[in-house]
Amino acid sequence: MQIITAGDLVYRLAVFVGITSSYDLQIVSKEEWGAMKPVEIDPMPNPVPYVIIHHSYIPPACNTSSECVEAMQWMQDFHMNTHGWNDIGYHFAVGGDGKAYEGRGWSAVGAHAPLYNNRSIGICIIGDWTTELPPIKQLNTVHNLINFGVESGYIRPEYILHGHRQVRSGTECPGDRLFEEIKSWPHFSNEVDVVSNKTGKKA
């Protein structure tokens, strides 16, 4: 007979909710933040070649987990009930509490950057980063999430990272200050895939 100790149980729960020791990365599942069910899920093939960085602009930065949960619920409601999308647009959002919140997840087509929705992971850094930089804790979580995605086979090791404004004209997303910051990140590229932009399937 196997005896499960309280310590085991805590460990198992930790694994279940996605806490990984190697990255200090906590992914909050949709169930945990009280998401509505998506209307429809379009499967997306992995690994994807792109990572697209966004800011939320609205809602503003969240600093506690309850504020971040509220921000997630607000965005999902806005995307589904105002825009009429199938689900929250982003694949993930990262809060000022240092947690990554699951949106569409790793393997569903998103709604965050036309022409890239079916071949990228769209990550929203919750807050308005026009003049300020997000806290280090929040940025570290974005790096950990991307690295975890690469090691788990969801993102190609040679992925290309862009800010939203590079792949869609008319948006200042992810904010001037954050956009300057991501220019120094691994895999950032100024070269936008113009050919695929013209011929890519709009999702």
Ligand SMILES: [Zn+2]
């Ligand atoms: Zn954006």
